[in-house]
Amino acid sequence: MSDQWKEPVQGDKEERNSWRLLERTLLATVQEQRRARRWGIFFKLLTFAYLFVALALFSPLLPMGGDKRAEDSHTAVINVRGMIADEEAASADNIVGALREAFENEGTKGVVLRINSPGGSPVQSGYIFDEIRRLRGEHPEIKVYAVITDLGASGAYYIASAADEIYADKSSLVGSIGVTAATFGFVETMDKLGVERRVYTSGEHKAFLDPFQPEKPEETAFWKGVLATTHRQFIESVKLGRGDKLQVADHPELFSGLIWSGEQALELGLIDGLGSTSYVAREVIGEAELVDFTVKDSPLDRFTKKLGASVGAQLALWMGLQGPSLR
Template identity: 45%
Template sequence: MEHEPHWERQLIEKLASAGLIEQRRTRRWKTFFRLMWLGVAIGLLFLLFSSSGFEREHAGKHTAMVALEGVIDSEGQAGAKLVEGLKQAYDDPNTRGIIIRANSPGGSPALSGIANDEIRLLKKRHPAVPLYVVVEEVCASGCYYIAAAADRIYVDKASLVGSIGVISEGFGFDKAMGKLGIERRLATAGSNKGMGDPFSPQDPRQEAIRQSLLNEIHQQFIAVVKQGRGQRLHNDPDLFSGRVWLGSSAIPLGLADGLGSINSVARDIIKADTLVDYTPDDDFASRVARQMGVMFRGSVQTLFDTRWR
């Protein structure tokens, strides 16, 4: 019994020591995670504001570059950003030529038409500044609609070019609803107001209306391409069929003028090696979201990367 107080004191000391160790460990982990998130934030800010790889100092004569990337729609604003960048490039007295770096599958016919019209207007205002399109991976449909306004189009031999056509997509669920015993109750004011409703049976008269709209847009597309490419176009029955060609095949058809990259066109055609990127930056929120997406995608690829090394 006389050893009991000593035993209790040792136990209390051990418990107190363990508590202190746990508190220190907790503080270390908190510090670690705070530093880690600080590092992530610093890295993200660095990515957001780092250089794009092109010179941004307008020092002397240069070739202006504006990117046309992604789907041409109202959400991404690819066409609007292209026109904004072109205006800035044309307004710089040191611009000796402009390159549109095209990498887009197309998109809205209306927005593509607006961009084409704006480019033609800018060219009339600045006739001394040549405008070229350099296709990287793909310039199809609405992208080619825009590209047709340029003085020349250069491609890589493996680029995808063309798709001079119009598409309207949709689904029909009316037969599936009939099998499930679901009744569609649709009220409209106007006989064609419900045209294209996926839950109603197809109406041949309305389908004819839709096809006439597609045909009219297609003819507008063809007219723009003929206006832009002129006598360079060759008479091929598939030219306006909606198919795409590799860059090496697009040149003989007159859809492109030759092989070339951004650097080769700037160096050999425009004769101004220095490239200045006039592509408007996204707003801060969009840039954060894009960089977070890139970081997340990279993390996932690292986890599931099974490539041979």
């Protein structure tokens, strides 16, 4: 009988059994590790979902504004920071809501709009301008002061001009009373690429801002007229707010869109003095205690913004696709 049909000796059987046992043990260990990882991922996702739902349910109940202590005498501060546009921190809804709460608070001795903004939507700026003047009329005992920090340009200055007085630092940038609307022209690029643009409209001028079509002189003139009308409205509001303080006769370029330092702005009548928020609260209003009424995002809003929920709106703003801007 050949060796291959020989009965294996006892030592060979024991060795093979040991290897099988070791193999099963290793497989069981690997499977257990995989199972543990799956459960770990599951519980992490469950925790994430729980936190997300909790934020969604309870964030509307959280205070959205700042510290509003009705029993204490204070100077109310409202920040106007960044682009003035719908759904931004400096939207009309946010600023107007904060203004109303500040004026209705029994401890408010004066209101400071702390501004650091390049401007933005003329519509949003106009809403805020009108509301400031309305609240000043209803509460003549409460004065409104605009304090420009780094930048108070265009729509931001539009808002500031509604205040009783405007203050800035000597190096602040102030003014830029003008209107702009920017886009791009891709006609030659399309020709070079051999791409044909096809636009179907139900109105002769419906696509007059299309960047992929050549400009027409009559449409360009029309659009400039729209911007000129917005500019005129801007100038009228600034004159209404500032009155005889503006040195218009001596500086015909005051409404040309140029921007000046705080020191120059004081000479032009664009501002009333040099000083910070603390200075105005302490020396002008007479109440050094500051209470912030700025509307703040809820935790859920901050969370969604971190996930990039506002990327589309920002891109539209940067590309000039949301109408005229005060700059």
